[in-house]
Amino acid sequence: MKARLLLLALLTPLTAAGATPDKTPLTIRDMVSYERVSAPTLSPNGRLAVFAVRQTDLAANRGKTGLWIEDLFARDAAPPVRFTEEGLNVNSPSFSPDGKTVYFLSAKSGSMQLWSQAVGSQAAVQVSDLPLDIGSYKFSPDGKQVAFSLEVFTDCPDIACTQKRLEAKAGSKASGMLFDKLFIRHWDTYADGRRNQLFIAPLQNGKLGPAVRLATVDGDIPSKPFGDAGEYAWAPGGGMLVFSARVAGKSEAWSTNFDLYRVIIGDHNMHLVDNLTAGNKAWDTSPVFSPDGKTLYYRAMKRPGFEADRFAIMAMELATGKTREIAPRLDNSAESLAISGDGKTLFTTTQDTGEMPLFAVDIANGEAALVARGGSVREFAVAGNQVLFTRDRLDSPAQLFLTDAGGRSERQISVNNREAIAKTAWGAFEQFNFIGWNNETVHGYVVKPANYVEGRKYPVAFLIHGGPQGSFGNGWSYRWNPQTYAGQGFAVIMIDFHGSTGYGQAFTDAISQHWGDRPLEDLQKGYAHALKKYRFLDSSRACALGASYGGYMVNWIAGNWPEPWKCLVNHDGVFDARMMGYSTEELWFSEWENGGTPFDVPQNYEKFNPVNHVAKWRVPMLVVQGELDYRIPPEQGIATFTALQRKGIESQLLLFPDENHWVLKPQNSILWHDTVNAWLKRWTSEAKPK
Numbered sequence: 001m002k003a004r005l006l007l008l009a010l011l012t013p014l015t016a017a018g019a020t021p022d023k024t025p026l027t028i029r030d031m032v033s034y035e036r037v038s039a040p041t042l043s044p045n046g047r048l049a050v051f052a053v054r055q056t057d058l059a060a061n062r063g064k065t066g067l068w069i070e071d072l073f074a075r076d077a078a079p080p081v082r083f084t085e086e087g088l089n090v091n092s093p094s095f096s097p098d099g100k101t102v103y104f105l106s107a108k109s110g111s112m113q114l115w116s117q118a119v120g121s122q123a124a125v126q127v128s129d130l131p132l133d134i135g136s137y138k139f140s141p142d143g144k145q146v147a148f149s150l151e152v153f154t155d156c157p158d159i160a161c162t163q164k165r166l167e168a169k170a171g172s173k174a175s176g177m178l179f180d181k182l183f184i185r186h187w188d189t190y191a192d193g194r195r196n197q198l199f200i201a202p203l204q205n206g207k208l209g210p211a212v213r214l215a216t217v218d219g220d221i222p223s224k225p226f227g228d229a230g231e232y233a234w235a236p237g238g239g240m241l242v243f244s245a246r247v248a249g250k251s252e253a254w255s256t257n258f259d260l261y262r263v264i265i266g267d268h269n270m271h272l273v274d275n276l277t278a279g280n281k282a283w284d285t286s287p288v289f290s291p292d293g294k295t296l297y298y299r300a301m302k303r304p305g306f307e308a309d310r311f312a313i314m315a316m317e318l319a320t321g322k323t324r325e326i327a328p329r330l331d332n333s334a335e336s337l338a339i340s341g342d343g344k345t346l347f348t349t350t351q352d353t354g355e356m357p358l359f360a361v362d363i364a365n366g367e368a369a370l371v372a373r374g375g376s377v378r379e380f381a382v383a384g385n386q387v388l389f390t391r392d393r394l395d396s397p398a399q400l401f402l403t404d405a406g407g408r409s410e411r412q413i414s415v416n417n418r419e420a421i422a423k424t425a426w427g428a429f430e431q432f433n434f435i436g437w438n439n440e441t442v443h444g445y446v447v448k449p450a451n452y453v454e455g456r457k458y459p460v461a462f463l464i465h466g467g468p469q470g471s472f473g474n475g476w477s478y479r480w481n482p483q484t485y486a487g488q489g490f491a492v493i494m495i496d497f498h499g500s501t502g503y504g505q506a507f508t509d510a511i512s513q514h515w516g517d518r519p520l521e522d523l524q525k526g527y528a529h530a531l532k533k534y535r536f537l538d539s540s541r542a543c544a545l546g547a548s549y550g551g552y553m554v555n556w557i558a559g560n561w562p563e564p565w566k567c568l569v570n571h572d573g574v575f576d577a578r579m580m581g582y583s584t585e586e587l588w589f590s591e592w593e594n595g596g597t598p599f600d601v602p603q604n605y606e607k608f609n610p611v612n613h614v615a616k617w618r619v620p621m622l623v624v625q626g627e628l629d630y631r632i633p634p635e636q637g638i639a640t641f642t643a644l645q646r647k648g649i650e651s652q653l654l655l656f657p658d659e660n661h662w663v664l665k666p667q668n669s670i671l672w673h674d675t676v677n678a679w680l681k682r683w684t685s686e687a688k689p690k
Contacts, residue, residue, distance in 0.1 A: 023425040025450035025487035028673035031478065032056050032666050035416040037390055037398045040379055043099035046386035047073050048119065050083060050093050050102055051400055053416060061667050064089050067104060070413055072402060079415045084117065088124060092136065097143040105134055114208060128208040131163040135196055136222055136229040140238040145202055147232060147241060151194045154216050162194065182253035186585050187225040188628040188660035196220040198232060198243060200265065214263050219245040230336065233287040239265050242296060244285040254587040256305055258283045260298060276316065282309065286336060291343040294318060299334050305588045308469035310505040313337065313346060313361065327366040331504045338382045340405065347387065349377050351502030354431055354443055354473030358389055360405055371407035376475030392476035394447065394483065395426040425450040427486025434529035436522040437498050444526050445473065446534055447482045447492035459541035459684035461485040461492050462527060466548030468499045468511050468519065479662055480547065488677050491537050493530045497522035513595045516556050516608030524561060539564060541684040547571035548632065548661065552610065555640060558621065559613025567683035569676055571624040572661055575636045577609040583633045614643045620650035622679040624672065626659035652679065
């Protein structure tokens with residue numbers, strides 16, 4: 001196994017005080033009201049910082065996002081100020097090459113278009129006026145051209161054609177959809193024949209000029225549903241653009257073969273030149289050019305069909321096509337890439353031992369130096385010697401920080417939620433480790449209840465993460481946040497079982513074709529270890545909760561480890577592994593995890609199939625399901641509830657007709673937390689459950 005960087009978490013000591021008269025535990029309504037900091041953006045000279053702040057409008061049941069700006073060189077250390085006007089809901093900020101203008105996307109005009117606002121001005125100007133929504137964009141290095149993505153019918157000769165087809169469809173009284181290949185639906189939408197495609201247009205007198213499609217690809221650029229402008233890049237001279245795409249064909253639903261394609265930019269001569277990574281049948285993405293344009297850096301997996309393979313950092317000499325791996329000793333997946341102005345350093349984040357630090361990788365020798373740690377760095381921007389980044393922790397939502405490239409001068413920039421955070425009684429947390437499956441070290445976290453009193457015992461919320469190639473560590477979440485349980489008086493245990501990310505690729509690989517044995521052993525041993533180590537845990541009042549793979553594990557636990565639990569909560573969890581293999585949209589996931597298709601290796605799907613153990617179910621369970629969840633289709637949750645009801649087991653079903661694999665709407669999030677907390681309290685109360 002390759003060497004990897006191990007970090008010691010910066011933790012709140014478990015001796016920290018709980019609730020006091022001037023501090024109150026976190027509630028879901030507090031959390032929903034927090035401002036959310038994201039999209040750190042630096043001007044080219046590193047002087048100005050722009051970032052997004054999302055505020056929740058409970059009455060409208062949605063978020064609204066504005067931009068804020070800060071002069072990082074100002075001597076008065078004044079806090080950031082609002083940049084965009086109230087009501088201008090925006091995203092995707094970027095600076096012009098001269099740093100005098102900020103560009104962003106906004107739907108103020110009725111559709112998502114490109115806007116600009118001069119630094120020092122309070123007036124935003126609409127730059128584009130296209131009949132379709134712009135999904136992403138990126139300016140050429142000289143700022144004279146814009147590459148952007150639109151969702152279009154690929155056989156349409158122009159943008160207007162797509163608009164006319166959509167209008168005709170909207171006016172039709174027939175609703176049937178005809179398909180002749182898979183990927184009929186993805187995440188939470190059905191396919192209608194449109195693809196994300198890249199276009200290019202000049203910037204003329206502050207307005208977007210005529211748009212031309214770069215290349216017609218039978219695939220999405222950027223990828224759906226979460227791809228962004230990080231999947232394409234301009235060469236320094238502006239004469240070339242590289243993008244990542246998976247050619248769909250008939251195999252899109254079971255392929256992870258994204259390749260990097262190069263397009264030559266010319267007045268009348270834009271064409272697809274070649275596939276730069278045709279030799280790699282796995283995932284290639286995140287292109288970044290060297291300052292001289294001679295080298296392309298990118299992230300690449302090695303194993304086709306495996307979405308949780310390690311993303312290595314690669315370098316390609318464009319003149320020869322020769323490639324090499326930059327940091328082979330970094331044995332965790334590189335999450336994103338940015339390059340220093342001198343071309344000597346690549347910056348990346350990677351999960352590591354329950355956190356997500358930021359590293360600077362020396363391109364010459366591949367050595368990775370720590371830039372920022374102590375929680376989870378989600379986004380970052382680099383300009384000159386400045387690094388602007390967001391970081392969150394188990395006791396803080398994302399805040400904005402600035403440091404130098406060596407990580408020696410860190411300071412906090414944002415002040416969002418400062419008063420609310422100061423008034424909150426946080427559950428103190430600590431990372432622990434134990435010997436799990438195969439006598440290997442496994443890590444976990446424990447979080448004390450916010451109202452902790454020495455000598456008392458507290459009910460336990462045992463959280464199981466999804467993925468399964470994921471992690472519950474020192475980071476903030478608005479969906480599965482242990483502090484919301486700590487705020488309700490629960491102690492929380494989270495185990496990063498085999499299959500989790502951030503502990504080396506071999507550790508991550510260990511779960512494939514072993515969903516029900518190796519991780520279960522880790523969960524059992526981790527739970528026993530925590531009970532022995534932390535005397536405030538009340539083992540007689542414990543419930544297990546999980547979503548996605550965590551929901552699968554709850555169903556598996558129901559038939560294979562029911563003894564410790566007073567109740568269970570299963571959110572969007574797999575009930576029947578065989579049916580999951582036939583009905584989920586991203587088939588590569590199910591087929592890799594089970595070693596083949598359900599018809600080629602049916603025994604693999606049955607080996608750890610929860611449906612085969614329903615006869616042993618007896619623990620009360622709350623089932624949560626989104627009807628727009630096409631990853632784990634709603635029938636899985638409904639079947640779970642049906643089994644519970646027919647067996648006469650105390651159970652409830654919380655069904656969201658307007659949510660996907662996640663619960664995103666603010667009011668639905670409140671309902672979710674209220675329902676889950678009520679269920680936990682019902683079964684862990686010291687009084688007899690009713």
